[in-house]
Amino acid sequence: MSLPSPEPQQIPVVVLAGFLGSGKTTLLNHLLHRSGGSRIGAIVNDFGAIEIDAMAVAGALGDSTVSLGNGCLCCAVDASELDQYLERLAEPSLGIDVIVIEASGLAEPQELVRMVLASEHPGIVYGGLVEVVDAAEFDDTRSRHPEIDRHLALADLVVVNKVDRAADGEGVLGLVRSLVDRAAVVPASYGRIAPEFLFDCRPSEERIGQLSFDDLHEHGADDHAEHLHSAYDSLSFVSREPLDPRRLMEFLDSRPEGLYRIKGYVDFGPCDVLNRYAVHAVGRFLRFYPEPWPAGGERLTQLVLIGSGIDASALDKELGACSSDAPHADERGMWGVLRYVQNPEEDPAEPA
Numbered sequence: 365m366s367l368p369s370p371e372p373q374q375i376p377v378v379v380l381a382g383f384l385g386s387g388k389t390t391l392l393n394h395l396l397h398r399s400g401g402s403r404i405g406a407i408v409n410d411f412g413a414i415e416i417d418a419m420a421v422a423g424a425l426g427d428s429t430v431s432l433g434n435g436c437l438c439c440a441v442d443a444s445e446l447d448q449y450l451e452r453l454a455e456p457s458l459g460i461d462v463i464v465i466e467a468s469g470l471a472e473p474q475e476l477v478r479m480v481l482a483s484e485h486p487g488i489v490y491g492g493l494v495e496v497v498d499a500a501e502f503d504d505t506r507s508r509h510p511e512i513d514r515h516l517a518l519a520d521l522v523v524v525n526k527v528d529r530a531a532d533g534e535g536v537l538g539l540v541r542s543l544v545d546r547a548a549v550v551p552a553s554y555g556r557i558a559p560e561f562l563f564d565c566r567p568s569e570e571r572i573g574q575l576s577f578d579d580l581h582e583h584g585a586d587d588h589a590e591h592l593h594s595a596y597d598s599l600s601f602v603s604r605e606p607l608d609p610r611r612l613m614e615f616l617d618s619r620p621e622g623l624y625r626i627k628g629y630v631d632f633g634p635c636d637v638l639n640r641y642a643v644h645a646v647g648r649f650l651r652f653y654p655e656p657w658p659a660g661g662e663r664l665t666q667l668v669l670i671g672s673g674i675d676a677s678a679l680d681k682e683l684g685a686c687s688s689d690a691p692h693a694d695e696r697g698m699w700g701v702l703r704y705v706q707n708p709e710e711d712p713a714e715p716a
């Protein structure tokens with residue numbers, strides 16, 4: 365079996381979409397100020413001559429902002445124009461960890477996703493579609509823009525914003541959940557969601573021999589942070605035995621609705637002795653990235669799971685049941701995993 369060659373670390377590109385007034389810029393600003401040690405590059409796609417959204421985020425981003433101005437990015441004829449902006453932000457000297465494309469309120473998310481997937485820039489990789497909806501105006505928005513149902517069906521993560529202002533916030537959450545296709549649905553006020561749902565926060569200090577993740581509850585002492593994180597649960601899973609790829613894919617295919625984020629590294633043992641597999645899941649979006657094992661380090665599976673209302677003990681047992689001590693590789697065992705590895709020699713697939 366031919367496994368894809370490991371690629372250098374790529375910058376995830378997250379598409380942030382939603383209709384006018386849903387709170388995309390508020391959410392982006394929240395991420396910018398709650399990113400820990402991570403650096404976010406933003407492509408701000410305003411519709412109109414006055415670039416209000418670009419002005420709103422420029423102070424936080426400085427030279428890392430690219431504003432497209434008067435017009436809608438998804439209407440571009442090909443992806444080469446977007447590549448120019450992505451190339452600027454992917455410049456290694458900038459040290460960008462994640463790129464967020466804030467779409468115009470009139471943009472077509474599917475076209476933006478296709479453009480990112482079609483990019484030939486080796487330094488970036490698609491990181492998922494986040495759709496923001498206004499809970500207080502959701503019924504009116506659906507009446508004016510019935511295409512929102514289609515947008516929700518495409519999303520990997522849906523942020524139901526302004527639930528504190530909605531007359532029936534729980535009712536809106538239930539309705540949105542009925543419209544999505546396995547996407548995670550996260551309630552929010554003022555666009556405040558945990559940045560870990562979208563990207564790995566770089567720790568303020570380097571950690572030797574550990575995953576470079578900020579602990580979920582160590583992002584600061586302000587009250588907003590405590591309120592934000594108190595609604596979410598996390599599980600850290602470590603296994604010294606390799607995981608069976610078939611069993612792991614069964615676990616991932618059946619992951620519960622409240623499990624928003626999975627990140628870390630997987631050891632598939634004899635199925636690929638040369639590489640560990642970085643895993644990145646946001647809602648239904650899933651990707652694996654093979655990379656060589658660090659020299660001299662212990663071969664472990666290390667995963668962090670983040671969600672709301674999850675049964676951490678049950679999930680830990682389910683992951684533990686994925687372990688395998690088989691000395692030889694199952695010839696077809698990795699097929700399920702490889703569906704979620706983008707091979708640079710092939711045409712990019714639609715988001716999983």
